[in-house]
Amino acid sequence: MRIAIAGGTGTLGRHTADELRGRGHEVRVLSRHSPEYRVDLTTGEGLAEALAGCDTVVDASNSPSPKQAEQILVEGSRRLLAAEEASGVGHHVCVSIVGCDRVPMGYHRSKAQQERVVESGQVPWTVVRATQFHELLAAGFAAVGRARVLPIPRARLQPVACAEVARVVADAVEGGPRRGRVEVTGPETADLRVLARRWRAITGRRALVLPLPLPGALGRALRSGVATSDHPDVRGTVRFDDWLRAQTPAGRADVR
Numbered sequence: 214m215r216i217a218i219a220g221g222t223g224t225l226g227r228h229t230a231d232e233l234r235g236r237g238h239e240v241r242v243l244s245r246h247s248p249e250y251r252v253d254l255t256t257g258e259g260l261a262e263a264l265a266g267c268d269t270v271v272d273a274s275n276s277p278s279p280k281q282a283e284q285i286l287v288e289g290s291r292r293l294l295a296a297e298e299a300s301g302v303g304h305h306v307c308v309s310i311v312g313c314d315r316v317p318m319g320y321h322r323s324k325a326q327q328e329r330v331v332e333s334g335q336v337p338w339t340v341v342r343a344t345q346f347h348e349l350l351a352a353g354f355a356a357v358g359r360a361r362v363l364p365i366p367r368a369r370l371q372p373v374a375c376a377e378v379a380r381v382v383a384d385a386v387e388g389g390p391r392r393g394r395v396e397v398t399g400p401e402t403a404d405l406r407v408l409a410r411r412w413r414a415i416t417g418r419r420a421l422v423l424p425l426p427l428p429g430a431l432g433r434a435l436r437s438g439v440a441t442s443d444h445p446d447v448r449g450t451v452r453f454d455d456w457l458r459a460q461t462p463a464g465r466a467d468v469r
């Protein structure tokens with residue numbers, strides 16, 4: 214199969230490209246800085262050339278800031294789908310987030326809107342909803358923890374290794390359009406503060422974990438675990454701690 218991955222240079226996109234190539238597929242990597250196929254979802258530039266002759270498109274693009282989320286994820290999906298229709302692409306796989314329609318944040322609203330654009334479009338589709346990647350949490354703790362304090366709200370999360378999500382995305386590609394959703398989560402649900410303490414212990418970084426009160430609807434939603442799933446279609450097997458320890462043979466992860 215010939216597959217184009219929008220956002221193929223990103224965290225998930227790279228894993229997905231490796232996974233699909235490993236299964237013998239031809240992969241085109243699309244992004245603004247891709248050495249192969251330069252595309253810009255905010256303008257549509259480069260899409261027609263990049264999608265010519267492709268069977269399937271995986272959309273693993275993301276917005277570098279919440280402000281651009283609507284432009285890249287929602288309007289970008291419209292541009293991408295229009296180019297797919299024109300090129301005769303038969304399957305669009307959209308990567309989304311577990312519970313995105315229940316998290317009262319601008320970025321998550323854009324993800325839910327992106328899903329609606331895909332699900333009401335003409336190109337046969339599959340939506341793969343994942344929980345937060347281990348990579349995202351580790352990078353977030355490292356960035357915030359530079360100041361030696363980690364102000365963390367209470368939030369029930371179920372993080373998953375990106376490589377395990379990539380396998381589910383590749384299965385979705387090979388399975389063909391479902392016109393439905395597939396959920397993939399990590400193996401355990403844990404409070405974000407517990408995960409932060411484990412990150413600190415395993416990486417050996419010094420940072421004080423402080424409670425960050427998150428009032429209002431967002432705080433209630435995160436505490437109640439809206440971004441988790443009790444009955445996912447696929448439950449990953451790699452726990453956050455084990456993933457972190459695997460980053461270095463000594464068991465201490467440099468996760469900057």
Ligand SMILES: NC(=O)c1ccc[n+]([C@@H]2O[C@H](COP(=O)([O-])OP(=O)(O)OC[C@H]3O[C@@H](n4cnc5c(N)ncnc54)[C@H](OP(=O)(O)O)[C@@H]3O)[C@@H](O)[C@H]2O)c1
Pocket residue numbers: 219220221222223224225226243244245246247252253254255272273274275276277285308309310311324342343344345346347349
């Ligand atoms: N991170 C998580 O924990 C998580 C969890 C669940 C679901 N997801 C979803 O998974 C998807 C991928 O997330 P990620 O964390 O892997 O993203 P990421 O690492 O931030 O990668 C984003 C990708 O999008 C590309 N991109 C950004 N702006 C673009 C534009 N205007 N035109 C074309 N390409 C553009 C980037 O490349 P260039 O900069 O070269 O353009 C990059 O390849 C997103 O839909 C996200 O919502 C993420």
